[in-house]
Amino acid sequence: MSVTIKDVAKAACVSVATVSRVLNKQSNVSAEAYDRVTKAMEALGYSPNHLGRDLRKSETKRILAITASSEHSFYSEVAKGMEEAAAAQGYDVLIAATHDSPEHEMHLLGLLFAHSVDGAVLLGAKQKAEVISKLAENHNIALCLERMEGCKALTVTIDNVQAGKDAVNCLIEKGHRRIGLISTTTRSQSSVDREKGYRQALEEHGIEYDEGLVYFGDYDCRSGTEGCRTLLELEEPPTAIFSISDTIAVGAMKYAMSKGLVIGKDIMFIGFDNIALSGIFEPQLSTVEQPCYAQGKMVVEKLISNIKGESQDRGLYMIPHRLVLRESTGDSTADSKE
Secondary structure: OOOOHHHHHHHHOOOHHHHHHHHOOOOOOOHHHHHHHHHHHHHHOOOHHHOOOOHHHOOOOEEEEEEOOOOOOHHHHHHHHHHHHHHOOOOEEEEEEOOOOHHHHHHHHHHHHOOOOOEEEEEOOOOOHHHHHHHHOOOOEEEEOOOOOOOOOEEEEOOHHHHHHHHHHHHHHOOOOOEEEEEEOOOOHHHHHHHHHHHHHHHHOOOOOOHHHEEEEOOOHHHHHHHHHHHHOOOOOOOEEEEOOHHHHHHHHHHHHHOOOOEOOOEEEEEEEOOHHHHHOOOOOEEEEOOHHHHHHHHHHHHHHHHOOOOOOOOEEEOOOEEEEOHHHOOOOOEEEO
16 A cells, blocks of 8 residues: 555654645745654655655755845845855855844745755854754755854854954054944844954953943944944043944944044044945945955855765855955055955
């Protein structure tokens, strides 16, 4: 007697509808349910339409890129690198945003579990490191831009600790000893690492860390404005401020200018990311440049190699950043330091 879909459902302890969704490669199936169904089919020898027993061998030539938000402009350069690397090998890239929702991120990953895409790249993952590590054991998943402490998945990023350290070292070399930091309450790994670099630079120059010089807000311009206001109202205000994003830094500079301070002379600023606004705003913002295109290109190249079975790479790759110096640090023309 041939095995039926009901037999598979019973063996997997799921509904017939769930088995049907797996067979039709629909996205609304959890990773756990997907694995139970596929294992049950293999164990029972169930072969839908006699087209093969192993659904894992299906190929779509599609990669899903999942961003935390669609608002960050540097995502466009990452996407460009991903798309060009994918196209060179006959793949397409689909892009979707989670809007910072872990639940929606897992829903989108359902496309991977159901084999509607061959691999997924997370740009700012919302799941815990252990969840991503577990998924990476059976699915082609990679992280880009944001590393996760303790996560065993292919990751392409920059050394955010060193980048933050380089930015603060630049301010120290220009004679500043009282340096403010504007960071975020959202504890992304990049924020944490840039803060660590800030503290390391101070420590290595014998400058005591002062928590009163650190402000935590959001990633928007308004938080930069509020952060700068808070820091400048201190009895001993900072003479320079490092912000963990350019958007925050621009907001901070706008507030300093509204108080009559001359940027690059009375107070200096360094941001992070080198978004287009940093070179357009007046005065131009000094910043740490992320090689966004290169990160996108590398992560897709390595992910496709995993998809093709050429490797099972779960390594951490850090691409060099560079410091771009402009008017906000008293540099009249754009300069860069590797």
